[in-house]
Amino acid sequence: xxxxxQNIVLGLGNTMHGDDGIGIWIVEKLQHRLxxxxxxxxxxxxxxxxxxxxxxxxxxxxxxSVKTEQGVEGELHFLNLSDxxxxxxxxCHQVGxxxxxxxxxxMGIPFPETVHILGIEIEDxxxxxxxxxxxxxxxxxxxxxxxxxxxxxxLGG
Numbered sequence: 001x002x003x004x005x006q007n008i009v010l011g012l013g014n015t016m017h018g019d020d021g022i023g024i025w026i027v028e029k030l031q032h033r034l035x036x037x038x039x040x041x042x043x044x045x046x047x048x049x050x051x052x053x054x055x056x057x058x059x060x061x062x063x064x065s066v067k068t069e070q071g072v073e074g075e076l077h078f079l080n081l082s083d084x085x086x087x088x089x090x091x092c093h094q095v096g097x098x099x100x101x102x103x104x105x106x107m108g109i110p111f112p113e114t115v116h117i118l119g120i121e122i123e124d125x126x127x128x129x130x131x132x133x134x135x136x137x138x139x140x141x142x143x144x145x146x147x148x149x150x151x152x153x154x155l156g157g
Contacts, residue, residue, distance in 0.1 A: 007038035007155050008057045008112070012064040014044055018129040019122040019136050023064040026120070026140070026147050033148060037155040051100055051109060060112040061151050062097075066119030074139035076146050077119040116154050118147055 011027025014020045024042045031040045038061070041053055054060050066077055084098045097115060104111035120143060122136065132140070 005039045006058040008054065009034050009038045009040045009061045009063065009151060010053055011042035012062060015130055016128065017125060018127040018131065019133050020065045020125045022120045022122060022132065022136065025132060026143055027063050029144055030148050034151060037151065048100065051104060054112055055104070056110045057112045059114045059155065061116045061118065061154055063118045063120070063147060065122045065125060067122055067125050071121035073121055073123045073136060074143060075121040076143065077121065078150065079117040079119055081115045118150060
């Protein structure tokens with residue numbers, strides 16, 4: 001049995017909301033190429049359930065969709081936990097990564113020392129459908145190259 005890796009690459013999203021599933025689409029396509037660097041998973045889970053995936057790793061790279069005011073569809077954003085402020089109060093459905101890190105620290109749950117977020121800009125996070133939009137689908141080959149290179153640099157591959 002192989003020892004557990006110190007790194008995880010986690011693709012997130014909601015594949016029933018079209019482009020919101022881009023993190024899952026990209027990580028699934030790169031999974032076999034990244035396995036030497038990290039444990040590689042995809043999930044549609046969110047909130048506190050992500051602790052099950054992240055606990056015990058030293059470094060995490062999360063690939064997910066983002067929607068910003070100035071962003072261009074297909075643009076790759078590089079973010080860290082420090083780019084997000086923890087909310088002073090949040091209900092069960094509003095637990096984000098900063099809140100998870102704080103909760104893990106408070107409860108003594110092992111949480112990654114370093115969390116990198118690769119956010120892929122999308123146009124419409126609410127479109128219902130189980131496929132990517134044609135315009136984003138055209139950008140998948142370039143996004144795969146960009147994401148793979150960034151992960152290799154981050155994880156020392």
